[in-house]
Amino acid sequence: MAAGSEKGAAENAVYVGTKPVMNYVLAAITQFNEGGNEVVLKARGKAISRAVDVAEILRNRFIQGLVPKNIAIGTEEVQTESGDKINVSTIEIVLGKS
Amino acid sequence: MAAGSEKGAAENAVYVGTKPVMNYVLAAITQFNEGGNEVVLKARGKAISRAVDVAEILRNRFIQGLVPKNIAIGTEEVQTESGDKINVSTIEIVLGKS
Numbered sequence: 001m002a003a004g005s006e007k008g009a010a011e012n013a014v015y016v017g018t019k020p021v022m023n024y025v026l027a028a029i030t031q032f033n034e035g036g037n038e039v040v041l042k043a044r045g046k047a048i049s050r051a052v053d054v055a056e057i058l059r060n061r062f063i064q065g066l067v068p069k070n071i072a073i074g075t076e077e078v079q080t081e082s083g084d085k086i087n088v089s090t091i092e093i094v095l096g097k098s
Numbered sequence: 099m100a101a102g103s104e105k106g107a108a109e110n111a112v113y114v115g116t117k118p119v120m121n122y123v124l125a126a127i128t129q130f131n132e133g134g135n136e137v138v139l140k141a142r143g144k145a146i147s148r149a150v151d152v153a154e155i156l157r158n159r160f161i162q163g164l165v166p167k168n169i170a171i172g173t174e175e176v177q178t179e180s181g182d183k184i185n186v187s188t189i190e191i192v193l194g195k196s
Contacts, residue, residue: 049146071169
């Protein structure tokens with residue numbers, strides 16, 4: 001499991017949560033250094049803005065020629081601890097070298 | 099100035115800030131009812147996740163056939179009150195009827 005990821009990371013995904021932004025930046029850089037051509041940043045709810053920060057920091061400061069190949073938004077139903085179901089927004093940002 | 103917008107709204111843009119989500123949902127619905135085919139949701143920093151919420155609520159609850167035509171992310175330099183310059187992430191979500 002990569003340093004900055006929140007869950008058991010699927011393939012080339014970095015799950016952006018509530019940790020400091022640079023954790024996720026580092027996790028993504030690690031994925032690229034392991035030979036991947038694309039990294040998918042995934043986030044839900046309030047972490048969505050942090051995922052955009054991660055993408056922008058990677059592009060502007062660390063990896064030249066990195067571009068957002070696709071950005072998708074969606075909605076997921078999540079069960080709260082009290083058993084209620086609430087909707088949360090999601091984002092997926094596919095970053096690749098141009 | 100539309101009810102939910104933060105700044106003097108340019109053309110068909112809705113600037114998503116710190117007000118309740120439904121303010122911006124209403125502002126966007128108003129734009130569509132005035133005859134527009136597209137609405138652009140714009141947000142910076144922590145308001146980015148709220149902009150995604152606005153888009154998803156519009157799509158899932160209010161306007162049938164509404165799809166994100168384009169989603170762009172970027173970085174803007176902002177001057178703080180103390181004169182420092184900081185970078186903030188931005189998002190633009192173009193919503194249109196399919």
